[in-house]
Amino acid sequence: MIDRDTVRHVAALSRLELHDDEVEPMARELSAVLGHIETIAELDLDGVAPTTDVVVARSGLRPDEPHVSLTRDAAVDQAPDASDDGFRVPSPQA
Amino acid sequence: MTDPTTLSAVDQVAALRAGDLDAAGLFAAYRERAAADDTNSFTWLADGPDDAAAAVPDGARARSVDGPEPTFDVPADDALSVRGLPVAVKDLFCVTGVPTASCSELLRGYRPPHTATAVARLQAGGATVLGKTNQDEFAMGSSNENSAFGAVLNPWDRTRVPGGSSGGSAAAVAAGLAPVALGTDTGGSVRQPAALCGVVGLKPTYGSVSRFGMIAFASSLDQAGVLARDVRDAALVLAHLTGAADPRDSTSIGWQGDALGLPSADRLDGLRIGVPTDLLGEGIDPGVRASFDAALRTAEELGASIVEITLPHARHALAAYYVIAPAEASSNLARFDGVRYGNRAAADDLVSLYTRTRHDGFGPEVRRRIMLGTFALSAGYYDAYYGRAQQVRTKVVEDFATAHEQVDLIATPTSPTVAWGLGERTDDPWAMYRADVMTLPQSLAGVPAISIPCGLDDGLPVGLQLSGPAFGEPRILDAAHALERAIGFDGTPPRSGRTGEGGAGGADATSGGGAA
Amino acid sequence: MSTAYEPVIGLEIHVQLGTRTKMFCGCELSFGDPPNTHTCPVCLGMPGTLPTINREAVRLGLMIGMALGGELDDRLVFHRKSYFYPDLPKGYQISQFDRPLVSGGSLGDVRLERVHLEEDAAKLTHLGESGRIGGSTASVVDYNRGGTPLAEIVTRPDIHSAEQASSWLRLLRETLRQLGVSDVNMEEGSLRCDANISIRPVGTDGLGTKTELKNMNSFRFIEQGINAEVARQTRIVQDGGRVEQETLHFDPRSGSITSLRSKEGSHDYRYFPEPDLPPVAVPTELFDLARAAIPELPLDREARYVDVHGLNDESARLLAFRRELGDYYEATVAAAGATPDGEAAPDGVTRPAEPADDPADTRRQIANWIGNDLVRRLTAEDADDDAAGDPQASKVTPQALAALVALVRAKSITRKAGGQVLDALVAEGGEPAAIVERDGLAAIGGGDELRPVVQAALDANPDVVEKLRSGNMKPIGVIVGAVMKETRGRADAGAVTQLAREILGL
Ligand SMILES: [Mg+2]
């Protein structure tokens, strides 16, 4: 019900590498789970509004008042590859 | 004097207040026990009570321009003091400067520049952080076998799982390594391990405890909760977790229920307890069912009336949950890309940097749920999966509202089974997911629920779940307290026998592997 | 026979809102500060952090919606838009999707689809030999800009030329500037424009496949880019090909258009409701605050200048589209006693005891003096900058300019001498009458004073006199020139001509 191509497509969307020997098991496991999930397809839900949250009251908006930001050193402290200018990554166009 | 670690948390803080106990000594006693832990419950231990509150380097935390750190409303009532109480904290709660990985390889070694509000509130009340507890990676699991820090062993039987995802917190409390622990509950992750480890697990109303600083699994479901030896201890901690709304969490709405105190009820006169017969039909172990039925009889003896109710859509909660939670998780975990923090895989190009970092950093169950969630949100599938699951959620919410027109509380077994063997369900994700079938409906509805031990089946604890409407915690705690007294469960795991491979647990216990 | 095609253009404009702090955290907005000095756990996407909505950004968004006449939503609903890129710290952008803050509306002849709120991406700098996108091996991310509040304004495809696109965008920019919701600086990126472009045979209604041209950061590039893309599409279609839907980048240096994102990004943004921001009602007082803060907008002011002030279209647009000019104009008109009936004079202007004799003409003259003479003098120094040449910041007070215009209208000085007075006012300020006195610029009065000078000029140019007598009036300029030279510009050219005719009996 979910084939290898779909698995590869979803893995690409998720930015997850899947090794060749991981594709088939993933397809099998996801298909099994989706098989159970699809029981909800049989329910009559016409006209039922979706519930996106169960917050029983609403919080207010934040006043536009600055807080103290992190120092540069604290900001980049946990970075795997930091330079003076910021967080280094391979160029997206490389 | 007697070993202070045998006292309840409520009695410990009373002794601390009276000067019969000193905080450093109490901390050291737990520190010593936790250091000798053979259940692999902890991922990190503080050296002393001030360790986690130690001064943070300048500029390493954001604060208001005009003022200091945010302050918290601490309960004024002396009986609710937590001053000097050591607390174990699930790894996914950020604590400034303290290793916080949500038990993921990707975050191993990460030290956040901020502290979760739930932890900060306890610290503001004078509690101290004893250590970080093991969990399923990013809270995804029901057995605590999906941890980059190894599986946790159940203190009642070290060949069995403690439940999950707050397995380390539950096991630590059960084994007497901490008086109380913070956990999080997304679909049962506090209640189910509490049941399997024979301790109390409380999941409060969604929105009542700030999620700021909790590494998210599923935002619309995640809620911080408490693991404790008894109901009063759970209530004590809850009084500190709740209070005014947290301005740093837009889903935090502040406490809106009746005042929280220590429960003292010993009768249930007039209380109507609903039992959802349609949810109890199949898949419940006979021994679990027997303990549950016995607990209901006890409730009746205390004056409660037992009412059969239906929650017609509750059995579809499992399917809806396994769409909604993975969908939100797939998005919440997109930030783990190896750029700003965490561990990065070697790569020459950007896409490989992402895909390898995430392949190597996430365990199999996390990868599976990211895939499932991404699929459910992707073009062409959204309506059939995510959209429909949200409609089911609406029906589940309505079911609870309807039920509570009839009854005050709803009772179920917390878990259909007692603790199972390590590795037993790792090949069958759906079998693992079914472990939460009784706890998921309340999570989808956002209502509060507690699990208390109600007996043993073949020597292993059975949990009773009581849930109520939003902000119904005071009533839930009162009822749970009265029942707990009447049941008289002895929460001390046998120290001998049933230990399987003995005390070899530790950091190299079985790897997560497999499914859940 | 070849078919003629017309472009169909819709614009998507991202406007950085002029709040103090970011959209979802309390970090202060900055431009040009050292990298990564305006970040916090929230805008770095640290684990466990959550967004909170900046109330001021909502207020500014409402102001835009009100100014553009759109329908305002009373609930704030945010979604997550997912894609992986280093400038996006959470792997998703918090944006509005199916319930934008503002729906519909229009500005001038262009209808709007929507205005929605979202957060800006961080800044990615490409290192390497060229310092630009191609050929670099590493990039660094600066999260200072990440999380800046944006209003995204999306038009309907109502634009049909590059020139229309750029002139409409100027109108939008001025409208936003006058609203005070953004500093709308294109060079600094606080206003950025993408264009959706398709072509269709002239006279048809359908919509062709559109391409998206990204991030053009000046009006000139927008025109060049759209023209280049329209030409590219026309070539493709005329050659029998099909335009492909893609995202494009225009390089103003080479004039070339390149595909910006590879196919891999065949976009599936997986929008879903942001679970960290449950929908919340827009506080009613925000609507009131927004409404009260909306000033008169350029198009309304232009109409008032034409309909009520009697200015011509060109003057009206110039003064209305530059708020500081319009304000200065109205202050000058008030100082001249020429404020139209029923209109209140601006605060702080002392009105003369006597109203102007011909208020409409006075207003036209004032508009001319400001629009032509004064602006040219003030911008000479710092050209290039649209905001340069603010008369309110000059030494020329509205009272002085009103007095100058009155002197010219009364023919007490010539228009040319008036220019000299204005030079002096711009340089040193002061009172026109005093400058006229000091520099001897008073117009040479009626015939008594001027007649001998004209007579002398005629005497000195017998050949010109001969032509004039024969009916050829062309060389009168020579006489006028000679008189002007003699009087140092203080004579009125019309009066000179009149006197010459009288003397010659013509
Ligand atoms: Mg946008």
Ligand SMILES: [Zn+2]
């Ligand atoms: Zn920030």
